[in-house]
Each structure stands twice: as C-alpha cells, then as structure tokens.
Amino acid sequence: MANWLVPVDGDAISLKPIDWIISHRDEWKTLPTIHLLNVQPPLTGDVGRFVNAEQIRDFHREEGLKALAEAKGRLEAAGIVPRLHVSVGSSAEIIIAYAKDIGSEMILLGTRGHTGIGGTLLGSVASRVVAHAPVPVLLIR
Numbered sequence: 001m002a003n004w005l006v007p008v009d010g011d012a013i014s015l016k017p018i019d020w021i022i023s024h025r026d027e028w029k030t031l032p033t034i035h036l037l038n039v040q041p042p043l044t045g046d047v048g049r050f051v052n053a054e055q056i057r058d059f060h061r062e063e064g065l066k067a068l069a070e071a072k073g074r075l076e077a078a079g080i081v082p083r084l085h086v087s088v089g090s091s092a093e094i095i096i097a098y099a100k101d102i103g104s105e106m107i108l109l110g111t112r113g114h115t116g117i118g119g120t121l122l123g124s125v126a127s128r129v130v131a132h133a134p135v136p137v138l139l140i141r
Contacts, residue, residue: 002032005104006082007095007129009038010067016110016140018071022078032105034082036071037098038064039091060088092128104135111139 006021008014025031040060051059064086075082087094099107109126130137 001030003035003102003104004032005035005037005095005099005102005107006071007037007039007091007107007109007125008068008071009091010070013110013112015071015074017108017138018074020108020140021080022074025078025080031080034075034080035085035098035102035104036068036075036082037085037087037095038067039094040064040086040088042088061086091125092132095125095129096132096134099133099135106135107133107137109137109139111141 004021006017008018021031021034040063043056043059065084068084068086072082072084085098087098095107098104107129109129111126126137126139130139
C-alpha cells in the first residue's frame with residue numbers, strides 16, 4: 001500500500017493538506033496510508049541537568065501528539081485512520097528522513113502561497129523539503 005507523509009506543526013497552514021485529502025478521497029480507488037509527522041524542536045540549554053532523558057522524551061511526545069490532534073481528528077471523522085509520528089530535530093531534515101524511512105510516495109505540505117522574498121522567508125522548511133526530498137512534494141495553499 002502507498003504511503004503519504006503529511007508534516008503537521010499544529011497551525012492552520014499545516015492542516016491544509018488534511019482538508020485536501022478529505023475533499024479528494026473519493027478520487028482514489030485505494031487511499032494511501034496517511035502518516036502524520038510532528039517535529040519537535042530540541043530543548044536547549046541546561047535542561048538535561050534538571051530533567052532526565054525519559055521526561056524529555058515524554059514531553060516531546062506529549063507536545064507532538066497535541067500538535068497532531070486536530071489533523072488526526074479531522075481524518076478520523078472522515079473515516080481515515082492516520083499513523084502518528086513524533087520526532088525531534090530540524091524539521092526539514094526529519095521530514096526528508098521520514099519520507100525515506102516509511103517509503104513515502106509523496107510529501108504533502110501546507111503553504112501560505114507567498115512568493116518572492118516573503119515566500120522564501122516564510123517557507124524555509126518547505127523550500128528545503130522541496131529541494132532535497134527523495135519523492136514528489138505537493139504544496140497545498
């Protein structure tokens with residue numbers, strides 16, 4: 001079965017691919033497995049001196065699942081059961097690595113639709129993913 005990767009950071013822009021999938025789901029004989037990915041930023045500073053590694057992992061997982069909740073809920077309400085993933089690191093690099101790891105056929109990213117300098121600054125993660133992804137990237141605005 002095919003896999004699609006949908007990175008979600010919890011804001012409305014990142015939910016655009018979810019709405020697109022739902023509105024187009026009847027166009028495919030078999031809908032690919034939808035993988036939702038949230039990438040948490042690493043904690044910086046001396047946090048490790050005060051909190052152990054397991055607590056940090058739990059924190060990232062909890063925050064990641066919160067960020068995925070709206071996307072998960074929308075898909076499930078439409079009868080689509082997604083697979084959830086939470087990781088920590090640099091967003092573009094993690095997205096590209098996950099696409100490879102799960103054998104994704106496509107990455108779907110929400111975009112604000114800006115062009116020029118504004119688009120480049122606001123869409124730096126999307127720009128890096130498009131430039132380096134091993135699979136097609138569908139930008140949805």
